[in-house]
Amino acid sequence: SLIPFLGFVLAFWFYSARDNFKPEMLKGKRVIVTGASTGIGEQMAYHLARMGSHILITARTEAKLQKVVERCLELGAASARYVSGTMEDTAFAEHVVKEAETSLGGLDMLILNHVGTSYFGYFNGDVGHVRKLLEINFLSYVAMTVSALPMLKQSEGSIVVVSSMAGKVGFPFTVPYSATKFALDGFFSSLRQEFTIQSINVSITLCILGFIDTESAVRAAADLLLVAPAPRAECALEILRGAALRRRELYYRYGATRLPLLLRDWAAELLDYLVRSRYRLDRLRKS
Template structure:
């Protein structure tokens, strides 16, 4: 039986300890901007929800090496470290890992070069891990949540004039993520129409698939 999410508590304070343990590098992003993870109870982990904080994909306009490195730590290595640390406990409780990602990790999109690379890395890592867990008969589900444009202030500001898309409500996105994790879905696309767009891209990987969504006449 899937356990309710109603008692999920934020344990972001423990994140700094985990990051310090896994990363011995002097280049450290700010812990409160790196990742948030929610667990029902730390002593008997049932759910691990991985999500970044404070990073808009439309802040990335090129291949700045230091910025790309920071993004890899924020959007990839922190997810991997936390999931790896939590796996033994999740296995004991037949738990779930819920990874909040983006359509930019499924389809290369303009204005998101570094960000897109980190999200593709997430897809590859957790997709491979899912296969390994299945082969080893370990009862831990992995749900990859593929989100589109969400109506946060930062996202709306950064996409103004660049994207011809209606932003989806953040509250509904959060509810969709919770439902996807509780249902132990393999992948969740929000809003729903992102899935056929991705399917079209797989069949026809051509920029024309995206042209109606982006302002190609802009700078």
């Protein structure tokens, strides 16, 4: 019948799309990675270095960025440099893009990955914190996109937005963070529609990540979550793979993200319940 046949076609399409990735796709590409002093951003910088890209990284901590740049050069980056500063400041976000224009002469990929520090716990009513986090996690992404768009149009390049399951479904204990991640989905999904209407050949890949074993995430949540974190180096490679293949959205790991989200529109309360059941609530109250 038709159903197994369609299943076969879908599985073939899925696996062939995966296999079409070649590290050479990113060789010589000019890439900005934000939030690359630690965590997933740092790992993306190392993968890009091995693939022979030109890398411009940014974060606040200069000493860490210096070390990441050194390592990128050892790993084979075509070039590697950094700009340090805070994404609370829109002018700094624009400055990073300007630096790509002057030092790399253009841009092929803009990877927006940084996140400001927030708390893990019940929403404390601090509106100022929500505003500050929106500036770091959302408005700086918008500002960098606007500044980089002329270069990305020219190169027919890519925008990669690192988001979270918490940006697709309501998660408890990360209210301000979730708000900023949902905002990214709204902005970039709308923008993608306009690019399609206007035949602008700049891809937008929204990355929906589950729990990843970065130091900050493990410190904040490992004790409270019943799920094991996935490895950051593999996560970083999956993001680059999805970006190079110009995917619309990227889910990592698939089983912990895409599959539960299939419930969202049909059984939202069941999904809410399943999300809540992944927390050790007794530990949160004590902490």
